[in-house]
Amino acid sequence: MELRQLEYFLAVAEECHFTRAAKRMHVAQSGLSASIRALEVELGAPLFLRTTRQVELTQAGRALLPEARRALGSVESARDAVAAVQGLLRGTLAVGSLQCLHVVHLPAVLARFHEVHPGVELRMRQSGNAELVEDVRAGRLDLAFATRQPKIADDLRMSTVASEPLVLACAPESPFAHRESVALDELRGQSFVDFNADWGTRDEADRALAAAGVDRRVAVEVNDVHSLLDFVAFGLGVALVPQSFSLKTDRAHFVGLRGDAPVAETVVVTGHTVGAAAAVFLDLVLEARAGRLHLAG
Template sequence: MELHQLRYFVAVAREGSMTAAASSLFLAQPTLSIQIRKLEQEVGAKLFERLARRVVLTAAGKAFLEHAERALAELERGRERVADVVGLRQGRVAVGVLPSVAAHLLPAVLAEFRAEHPGVTVHLVENDVSRDFEQLVQAGELDVAVTRMPVTLAGLGARTLVREPIVALVPPGHPLAGRAGVALRELADEGFVCMRSGYGLRELTDQLCAEAGFVPRVVIETGQLSIVHGMVRSGVGVALLPRLAARGAEHVVPVSDPHARRELGVVWRRSAQESPPVAAFLDRLLATCDGASELRPAARGAAGAR
């Protein structure tokens, strides 16, 4: 069954005449008649009763007309939806974000994007495990993700957004409070408040301490960044966090070790850029980060597949 046959059938039913329907469709009448006969063969019943100067629907034709009109109407609505998506009047973008990114980096991006494209829905998925995001993007479950760099999976586009310093959160009255900087090795005897094992921020803490020659003595593990802040504020221990994740903390001391940095970037499937909403979101994300001096990395990472 061909789509044009449905259109021809509906036109004949509305006009009540093969001649009038052929004229409205800009077809020769014999061509229209052949297509109607093919459709009747396909559905297995006569759809029209041919009278002297007009045609009328048979019982089968009346039953079929409702479904043919509905199918054509759904097709037209589908075309309108596509036009809305292409024109960015509708659409959806699924974005993976680390919790600290969702709280401190994305609000400005989302506000500007929503102002530009109010009909496009942005669905945020929070996760603290960067490698999961790469797999979800590659599998098509996410369109883009803002995550730790570098990217490890092949075939993904990637661009660095932020290279941010690591800072130490210390309790009020701590000997390091107010210092201009601290070396990681000075924290070797401290008790640490950390995210649980498996979280990206915990992986980062363990890595930094290992590079400084010690294993952190973890006194509290949690799955909530806000709890890390609260425990440090209450004097339970110290914490190592990237600058974005440390926002709002009272006593923050920059870490002086040159390797103490976190690099954040955006990753995407190249095919996802064929979606206008996804391409527009990527453009807004990059433009906002490029325009924010406090987020601008020292050396911009190159776009492209890793």
């Protein structure tokens, strides 16, 4: 099995079209098709279902796809590591993140990284927790900032970046607004505002309330922090949010949770092998967290 075969396979899988894949790889379609056929013969299974209208992965092709991405990613990481030893940092850095990453100012850190290492192409995408983790596992992202997951694949690693307690966000007119603390089981019967499933701290809130025996109703679902806080401020529900959200608005009230308050833990997800560019970027994140990195803006 040759690396070029895996590159051709990945191009066809992503383009779902042999002609487009050949143009992307700057080769003749006949040569790309012959390479794919040779790979199928070597593996003893067809990788694509070919019709006149479309190209789809077979079950064998779907099994090969994440492994091909990882293999090609490892080769690129090896090249980057050699370049780094020579004082050069090149290649691509693909970063994923939650919609509102409060533990580090990601745009500023990315800007600093680009200033110091302009030869590295930066890619950034936001998504939900499960999709971010899967994108790292599949090699589409080098690293991702997410909330801690109860389970993670054996070929991935989670490292804690920061943790903070969840608090209750409510409207100024809420009976909870001027309380010193609130117990979770007091929230029975309340309408909630929360993130969409698998987004932000939704999972932590679900687990904490379920453990407290609260069968809650989420009346409003959003996928950004400012909308969540606006709906709460106007009395359309309460929410469990990280304590740092209290710095984002003065229109809602924030009340601590009594007892063993649930914790929102932000982690960075990587493979067990981290490329040179990703390692340098994570060092900058740690410097920013420690206040040793001067960030403009």
